[in-house]
Amino acid sequence: MDEHIDRERLKHDLRYRFEYLSKFLNFTKEDILTLNSLAPIIFPKIQFIVEKIYEKLYSYDIIKKYFLLRNDNFESFSSSEEETNITVCSFQTDFRKDMLSMYLKKVFIQLEWNDVFLQYLSQIGEIHTESDHTISTNVDYVHVNMLFGYLEHLLIDLIWNEKNLDETRKRSSVCALNKVFRIQNDFFTMHYGISMKQDTNLTTSSKRIGKCLYK
Numbered sequence: 214m215d216e217h218i219d220r221e222r223l224k225h226d227l228r229y230r231f232e233y234l235s236k237f238l239n240f241t242k243e244d245i246l247t248l249n250s251l252a253p254i255i256f257p258k259i260q261f262i263v264e265k266i267y268e269k270l271y272s273y274d275i276i277k278k279y280f281l282l283r284n285d286n287f288e289s290f291s292s293s294e295e296e297t298n299i300t301v302c303s304f305q306t307d308f309r310k311d312m313l314s315m316y317l318k319k320v321f322i323q324l325e326w327n328d329v330f331l332q333y334l335s336q337i338g339e340i341h342t343e344s345d346h347t348i349s350t351n352v353d354y355v356h357v358n359m360l361f362g363y364l365e366h367l368l369i370d371l372i373w374n375e376k377n378l379d380e381t382r383k384r385s386s387v388c389a390l391n392k393v394f395r396i397q398n399d400f401f402t403m404h405y406g407i408s409m410k411q412d413t414n415l416t417t418s419s420k421r422i423g424k425c426l427y428k
Contacts (some may be wrong), residue, residue, distance in 0.1 A: 228330050230403070234396050244389040245326065251386055252321040253374055255368070258318050262367050263310050270365055271373035280306055320393060327379050354405045358398065365394045 216236075222229045234240070244424050255262075270276050307365065341352045372378065372386045 227335055228328055230399075231326070231331050231396065232347070234399055238392045238395055240389075240392040240396065243385075244392055245323070247385050248321050248393070249324065250382075251372065252318075254377070255371065256318065257322055258371055258393075259314050262317065262364070262371075263313050265367055266313065266360070266413065267310060267366060270360070279352055280309075332412075334397055335400050335404070338404040341401070342404045354407065355402070357401055361394050361398050361401075365390060393397040 218227070218233055225231060269278070319330070319333065341357060368390055369387050372383055372390070375383070378386065
């Protein structure tokens with residue numbers, strides 16, 4: 214018998230949404246333990262990962278422009294007339310690099326994906342959308358999606374080239390990472406409002422598909 218999933222709860226209940234994603238992806242305690250076991254391998258390379266990420270981000274003007282916008286939280290740094298926007302951007306970039314480093318560490322050392330941690334993952338998505346009311350962090354989703362892909366590839370490459378991991382552990386590590394990024398990406402789409410269609414649109418789309426398939 215098929216399992217019922219409450220569509221409305223998926224929209225508003227973060228724990229319920231996570232449990233549905235976990236069941237579908239088969240994200241289990243074993244995956245979390247696998248991530249924990251990777252911490253000693255990943256942690257020494259986090260600075261390298263972060264620098265590679267920002268090198269990639271800064272290589273495209275459409276993404277770089279977000280880093281040139283002054284974040285409200287950094288107004289205190291601009292009190293002096295002598296201070297330039299470049300200095301402010303440097304402060305902001307360093308701060309964001311620290312946040313990315315902290316995020317990676319949390320993902321690999323979190324022993325239990327409890328409600329507090331799920332809320333943290335959710336907030337990571339929310340602060341990049343219009344709901345944050347900050348222009349400098351209101352990033353178009355296309356860039357976020359590409360960032361996740363690039364970050365995942367960096368991590369997979371590091372794991373696959375790790376000599377102290379056998380083939381079985383490498384495979385389980387890559388699978389665990391893939392599940393993590395699918396879950397995190399879904400939390401982003403939730404805040405971007407693109408993961409769930411309106412009921413009316415869903416009905417209309419279904420009718421159109423039906424006509425296309427059977428005419």
